[in-house]
Each structure stands twice: as C-alpha cells, then as structure tokens.
C-alpha cells in the first residue's frame with residue numbers, strides 16, 4: 001500500500017534524525033549547503049523543515065530570524081526544541097507577504113501536487129530580491145518508475161506517494177511567480193558519497209543518472 005505524504009511522515013518521524021541520513025540526502029546537502037554558503041540573509045524560512053536539518057545552515061547565513069514550517073506535528077516534534085518551529089501548510093503559509101529574504105525547501109516539493117501554487121506562495125513571503133533555494137527528486141525518478149520508500153522504526157518498509165515534476169514544470173512555475181533562476185544543479189552519486197554496496201548496485205543497474213535537482217532563484221522586482 002502506498003502511503004500519502006501526511007500518513008508517511010507521521011510514521012517516518014521516529015526514524016528521521018535532523019541530519020542527512022541516506023545517500024540521496026548527502027548528495028543533496030552537498031549542493032544545497034554550497035549554495036547557502038554564498039548567501040547572506042536576515043530572515044530565513046525553512047519550508048517543510050521536518051526535523052530541522054537545514055536550520056543550522058540557515059543560521060550560518062547570518063540570519064537573526066530562522067523559522068521552520070511543516071504540516072507534520074510528528075516531524076516538528078522530532079526536531080530540536082529550538083523556538084521558531086511552526087505548524088502550517090506550505091501552500092498557505094502563516095506569514096505576511098515579504099516577511100523573509102531567504103526561503104529554503106529541501107526535498108519537500110515532491111509532496112506538492114500544485115507546483116504553481118507552491119511557487120507563488122514562496123514568492124509571496126519573500127521580499128523583492130529575496131532568494132529561494134530548493135531541491136526536488138529528479139525527473140529520473142518518474143522516467144525510470146522508481147518508488148519512494150522508507151523504513152519505519154519497527155523495520156517495515158513503506159512506499160510513499162510523490163508528485164513528479166519535470167524541469168520544465170519548475171522553470172515555468174518559477175517564471176510565472178516572478179523568479180529569475182540563478183542556478184540549476186542535477187547531481188549524481190560519485191565516489192565522494194561513499195562506495196556503499198547499495199550505491200554500487202544502483203550505479204550498475206541504472207548507469208548513474210541524476211537523482212536530485214536543486215534550484216536557486218531570486219524574486220525579481
């Protein structure tokens with residue numbers, strides 16, 4: 001049975017530490033962290049923050065305000081007890097327009113069916129000139145029919161639904177919402193991510209396609 005995102009995160013939270021805990025997250029974090037390292041911000045928001053993996057990296061931008069929003073109370077409870085963790089829906093954020101100058105959203109937009117509405121909401125809460133950094137499962141996933149799975153604390157494996165988005169879907173949504181795209185990165189597994197048997201088997205079977213896509217865009221005047 002394939003779980004909805006909401007049901008999945010309730011179960012997944014117990015085994016979801018606030019660090020990159022699988023090869024996909026490590027490859028994604030390498031790219032996102034290097035982009036964030038070049039950004040200075042005062043007010044940063046982490047959308048779909050989960051257990052708060054990106055909160056320390058958003059603080060490192062110099063931001064004095066760092067908030068994380070997530071619709072899963074179980075995931076929010078899994079994070080550190082730091083203040084600034086808010087329960088809310090990414091497509092109806094509980095913030096006024098132009099509240100932030102940096103929004104990060106890591107590996108959560110695959111849970112969003114209406115990419116256009118999500119992107120408009122990111123634009124709404126960002127000030128002009130504000131920066132959006134986000135990652136998604138690469139279109140390779142849908143092209144190759146990969147399923148998204150996780151192991152719950154009891155060791156059972158579960159399938160989770162996700163909404164595949166093409167690169168063109170992302171670019172069109174960003175343009176319509178008034179963003180200018182600065183960077184698109186599509187990393188693959190390479191030896192710096194370790195030579196775990198699972199990755200080697202994956203590369204033998206699939207020929208090492210891109211697994212994640214990361215965007216950096218700026219809200220234009």
Ligand SMILES: C[S@@+](CC[C@H](N)C(=O)[O-])C[C@H]1O[C@@H](n2cnc3c(N)ncnc32)[C@H](O)[C@@H]1O
Pocket residue numbers: 005009047048049050051052053054069070071072075088089090091105106107108111112
């Ligand atoms: C794969 S996890 C990623 C968590 C964190 N960003 C990270 O990379 O470690 C996706 C997170 O997005 C949250 N999420 C999914 N859809 C959401 C929505 N519509 N509104 C708010 N949070 C959402 C989930 O509850 C989950 O915590």
